[in-house]
Amino acid sequence: MKRFVDVTGSIILLVLLAPAIVVTALLVAIDIGRPVLFWQQRPGLGGRAFRVYKFRTMRPAFDTDGRALPDNERASRLGSFLRRCRLDELPQLFNILVGEMSFIGPRPLLPVDQPMGASGRLLVRPGLTGWAQVKGGRTLSPADKVALDVWYVRNASLAVDAEIVWRTILMVLGGDREDPNAVRQAWADIAQRAPAARVDSIVTADRNDVQAAAAPVDCRTSLAS
Known part of the structure; x- marks a missing residue:
């Protein structure tokens, strides 16, 4: 039953939120840069590793000269807003759809x-x-x-x-x-x-x-x- 709700709900939300996802991706590309997504390997059900996807909320850690940037220079208002509203987690709807998450x-x-x-x-x-x-x-x-x-x-x-x-x-x-x-x-x-x-x-x-x-x-x- 729970898996049925996950699949059905993720499909519905992906359709309804498609415009918001596209707009967010464009804003991230403009303000923070490409790629607009990043992933981290994390243990899931039974300890099996999978990739968790998120929108990027921080600028690159190094500038064009290879200088390491402090967090206050990497942060952006857009990224802070996405994290505060949890919008950076929207790509995880795909993780739910394929059964890696609920x-x-x-x-x-x-x-x-x-x-x-x-x-x-x-x-x-x-x-x-x-x-x-x-x-x-x-x-x-x-x-x-x-x-x-x-x-x-x-x-x-x-x-x-x-x-x-x-x-x-x-x-x-x-x-x-x-x-x-x-x-x-x-x-x-x-x-x-x-x-x-x-x-x-x-x-x-x-x-x-x-x-x-x-x-x-x-x-x-x-x-x-």
Whole structure:
């Protein structure tokens, strides 16, 4: 049923949003440059790697003389707007259509950010939006996001998915708002289901090792690569 909704919904949205996708691509080409898309390799369902596509939101990391540019010179108003409104994620409708992603599920992480002890989040297709995104999103620590993702995998239902859809709309319109109660519930669920030693390892890996292991990743890999 969920796959049917994903296929049908992605086709409908690709048709309805085609003008917006084309206009966004043109604006990116003019303001930031070509190619207009970039991709990153990320683990998906069952840990299988796939390419996540996004509109570019940053200018090249080096100028024509080969000088490395600081982020403030690479940033653009268009890119900031696309990220704030999540419009840079529109190309992922194609990922949903071909079955690599779902509308709802844990966001796909870079391999370096995939924490040990939380492989349960790979038991479902990664999503365009998810429980962690609507319960704090970018305001959350990587550890709390993982805990919320694991909670979703264990408690997914039609009602939860409906809440995620509704809260995603509110998030796009009003920005990220952290829900401390949801975070506490997620960690409590982990503690209740796992032996004490296992919980300690999860907490340690998530709260310390994950953040320490996260290294800067070159996000400029493009379709031309």
